[in-house]
Amino acid sequence: MGFTQVKTFSFRNLQDQVVDLEGLNIFLTGQNGQGKSNFLESIYILCFGSSFRTRTESLLIKHGHSETTLFGTYNRDGEYSNTVSFNYKGNKKKILLNGKAVKDRKNLIHNIPSIVFTHDDLAFINGTPDKKRWFFNQIMSIYDLVFIDLLRNYRKILKIRNTELKNEGSKLMDVLNYQLAEAGLEIQKKRESAVKEFNTVFTPIFSSISQLGKEVSIKYEPSWKDCFTVEEINVKLEKSWKNDLFTGSTSTGVHRDRFEYYMDNRNFSKIASTGQLRLISLVMRITQSIFYLKKTARKPILLLDDVLLELDSERRNRFFNYLPEYEQAFFTFLPGEHAYDRIQENVKMYDVSEGVLTAK
Amino acid sequence: MGFTQVKTFSFRNLQDQVVDLEGLNIFLTGQNGQGKSNFLESIYILCFGSSFRTRTESLLIKHGHSETTLFGTYNRDGEYSNTVSFNYKGNKKKILLNGKAVKDRKNLIHNIPSIVFTHDDLAFINGTPDKKRWFFNQIMSIYDLVFIDLLRNYRKILKIRNTELKNEGSKLMDVLNYQLAEAGLEIQKKRESAVKEFNTVFTPIFSSISQLGKEVSIKYEPSWKDCFTVEEINVKLEKSWKNDLFTGSTSTGVHRDRFEYYMDNRNFSKIASTGQLRLISLVMRITQSIFYLKKTARKPILLLDDVLLELDSERRNRFFNYLPEYEQAFFTFLPGEHAYDRIQENVKMYDVSEGVLTAK
Numbered sequence: 001m002g003f004t005q006v007k008t009f010s011f012r013n014l015q016d017q018v019v020d021l022e023g024l025n026i027f028l029t030g031q032n033g034q035g036k037s038n039f040l041e042s043i044y045i046l047c048f049g050s051s052f053r054t055r056t057e058s059l060l061i062k063h064g065h066s067e068t069t070l071f072g073t074y075n076r077d078g079e080y081s082n083t084v085s086f087n088y089k090g091n092k093k094k095i096l097l098n099g100k101a102v103k104d105r106k107n108l109i110h111n112i113p114s115i116v117f118t119h120d121d122l123a124f125i126n127g128t129p130d131k132k133r134w135f136f137n138q139i140m141s142i143y144d145l146v147f148i149d150l151l152r153n154y155r156k157i158l159k160i161r162n163t164e165l166k167n168e169g170s171k172l173m174d175v176l177n178y179q180l181a182e183a184g185l186e187i188q189k190k191r192e193s194a195v196k197e198f199n200t201v202f203t204p205i206f207s208s209i210s211q212l213g214k215e216v217s218i219k220y221e222p223s224w225k226d227c228f229t230v231e232e233i234n235v236k237l238e239k240s241w242k243n244d245l246f247t248g249s250t251s252t253g254v255h256r257d258r259f260e261y262y263m264d265n266r267n268f269s270k271i272a273s274t275g276q277l278r279l280i281s282l283v284m285r286i287t288q289s290i291f292y293l294k295k296t297a298r299k300p301i302l303l304l305d306d307v308l309l310e311l312d313s314e315r316r317n318r319f320f321n322y323l324p325e326y327e328q329a330f331f332t333f334l335p336g337e338h339a340y341d342r343i344q345e346n347v348k349m350y351d352v353s354e355g356v357l358t359a360k
Numbered sequence: 361m362g363f364t365q366v367k368t369f370s371f372r373n374l375q376d377q378v379v380d381l382e383g384l385n386i387f388l389t390g391q392n393g394q395g396k397s398n399f400l401e402s403i404y405i406l407c408f409g410s411s412f413r414t415r416t417e418s419l420l421i422k423h424g425h426s427e428t429t430l431f432g433t434y435n436r437d438g439e440y441s442n443t444v445s446f447n448y449k450g451n452k453k454k455i456l457l458n459g460k461a462v463k464d465r466k467n468l469i470h471n472i473p474s475i476v477f478t479h480d481d482l483a484f485i486n487g488t489p490d491k492k493r494w495f496f497n498q499i500m501s502i503y504d505l506v507f508i509d510l511l512r513n514y515r516k517i518l519k520i521r522n523t524e525l526k527n528e529g530s531k532l533m534d535v536l537n538y539q540l541a542e543a544g545l546e547i548q549k550k551r552e553s554a555v556k557e558f559n560t561v562f563t564p565i566f567s568s569i570s571q572l573g574k575e576v577s578i579k580y581e582p583s584w585k586d587c588f589t590v591e592e593i594n595v596k597l598e599k600s601w602k603n604d605l606f607t608g609s610t611s612t613g614v615h616r617d618r619f620e621y622y623m624d625n626r627n628f629s630k631i632a633s634t635g636q637l638r639l640i641s642l643v644m645r646i647t648q649s650i651f652y653l654k655k656t657a658r659k660p661i662l663l664l665d666d667v668l669l670e671l672d673s674e675r676r677n678r679f680f681n682y683l684p685e686y687e688q689a690f691f692t693f694l695p696g697e698h699a700y701d702r703i704q705e706n707v708k709m710y711d712v713s714e715g716v717l718t719a720k
């Protein structure tokens with residue numbers, strides 16, 4: 001079923017309002033800057049406790065106000081009703097699930113899983129290695145909570161090691177190298193097998209929608225490639241130790257891993273057109289959704305924020321054929337856009353104008 | 361008049377072909393990944409000797425080939441005919457203007473001035489400070505050749521200063537500080553007055569197209585703000601000298617200047633919607649074109665690479681009202697896109713499919 005109702009207070013440019021959402025497909029139509037994406041953002045925040053658009057959470061508060069609050073009621077698997085609320089005030093956020101405070105956002109992930117398709121996803125395909133890594137971390141975290149712990153642990157060790165390097169300390173270095181190698185190796189193995197599995201879904205769907213005639217696949221390039229044991233990684237860390245001491249940072253490790261998109265032996269993201277890059281990002285999101293469903297046996301909520309604009313109509317239509325099963329889906333679009341003709345049933349439509357959602 | 365003919369050889373995915381271009385408006389229609397942007401890129405390269413999409417020029421060569429060549433014939437101000445050619449082979453490029461080699465790309469700028477509106481322009485509005493600076497450097501360079509020399513000179517001094525810092529040298533520091541301050545101050549003054557002048561064009565056009573009800577303007581935030589003389593800057597450089605020595609780089613200067621977009625006292629690029637960000641980038645390009653015309657009394661060639669997709673139809677129409685005078689304009693669009701209904705006269709249409717342009 002998904003969300004049945006959402007209330008927003010002093011959130012972005014949205015007017016304070018109660019929005020009824022009972023429906024499989026929610027369509028939001030409006031001109032630029034009216035509040036479509038802001039409403040999608042409110043849904044995402046109720047799912048995960050943070051925004052997909054900004055880390056500066058004070059920007060969520062309506063101009064001239066001092067706090068913002070969101071309330072959501074949702075129905076999980078058609079069985080029982082739940083509530084979730086989010087409040088941000090004076091640099092602090094409070095998230096309540098059925099009235100109880102949520103301490104660790106990790107515990108929210110499986111509560112109302114949602115997957116967002118955004119304009120900025122393009123940077124995860126042709127942006128910096130850092131952005132690409134972030135994307136894969138997010139994709140894997142949503143279905144593998146152990147992976148979140150591994151990442152957190154690795155980052156903690158890395159931080160200590162870098163501090164030691166800056167202070168030119170060497171006493172702890174042996175222990176830290178070992179710990180970093182151990183934590184990193186687990187992450188590397190998980191990434192390796194995830195990319196392998198991912199390609200079995202991504203490659204055929206991308207081929208079918210793009211009609212490119214050639215296969216595109218994700219290539220995982222670990223910083224510690226050719227290392228299969230903690231010992232081998234240790235040798236590598238010891239080798240780069242002097243250099244690391246000079247720069248005050250750790251030059252190898254899973255925080256330097258790369259994810260690239262290859263067609264034959266060519267880096268496809270460097271030669272692809274904007275439409276092709278967009279399609280990669282969309283198929284990655286589809287793949288993420290399919291994976292989530294497969295790993296958890298639960299259907300996600302999909303948020304599609306005006307991401308089909310760069311696709312020609314044939315590719316748009318084929319894209320819809322591959323949309324995975326979902327609990328509920330939110331789509332934003334511009335007035336007059338015909339991308340959504342494919343979905344006709346169980347639709348609730350809203351016009352969005354000056355921060356107000358009006359049912360059509 | 362603009363370009364009358366272009367020939368491409370082993371360029372990107374384009375088939376070797378001769379394309380006749382006599383016409384004020386050239387429309388290129390095609391599905392994703394067929395070669396529309398590649399053709400626009402070839403025009404841009406003939407204007408400036410470099411691409412707007414990549415710095416890795418080997419990517420320009422068609423897969424499996426060893427060199428690429430472009431030829432263009434163009435008619436300037438309807439008076440006489442010129443030729444320009446570009447060849448890239450084995451890491452070297454050769455540019456010929458009426459048969460004579462061009463040594464410094466600076467000399468090309470006023471030959472066939474063109475202004476490109478691209479998908480990636482968005483990063484110049486909401487990207488890193490570095491990207492925003494790059495955008496303004498490009499905008500100013502196109503009408504102010506002295507500015508190019510100032511930038512080149514500043515970068516040269518900065519590089520020497522940073523090398524000295526890394527080698528912990530201090531003998532030359534006084535001289536270098538003075539030189540950096542002198543070169544930087546000129547750049548700062550030029551940027552200050554350019555932004556001021558820019559706002560007189562940008563702000564009213566953006567207001568009129570966006571219908572936002574509030575004014576948006578560019579804010580120049582120099583790293584050396586409150587410094588109006590070489591001496592004042594010198595004091596600043598001396599103050600940060602120790603810190604610079606520690607990091608091995610120069611922490612203040614025009615290479616750290618910022619350009620932001622403000623609405624009242626709020627950083628607009630942080631709260632704007634995707635459509636609004638796109639509109640800022642488009643109006644910046646319009647402003648650049650108007651400026652160019654004003655400063656040089658010559659009309660530029662415009663290259664619009666599918667940049668109106670995120671705008672709603674009202675804003676698209678208003679955008680066309682503000683398109684500046686041009687010598688020739690190239691537009692790419694998807695089949696069925698109706699954004700260009702506004703331009704009906706003097707149009708030459710091409711279908712682009714699998715790297716071939718076919719006149720309609």
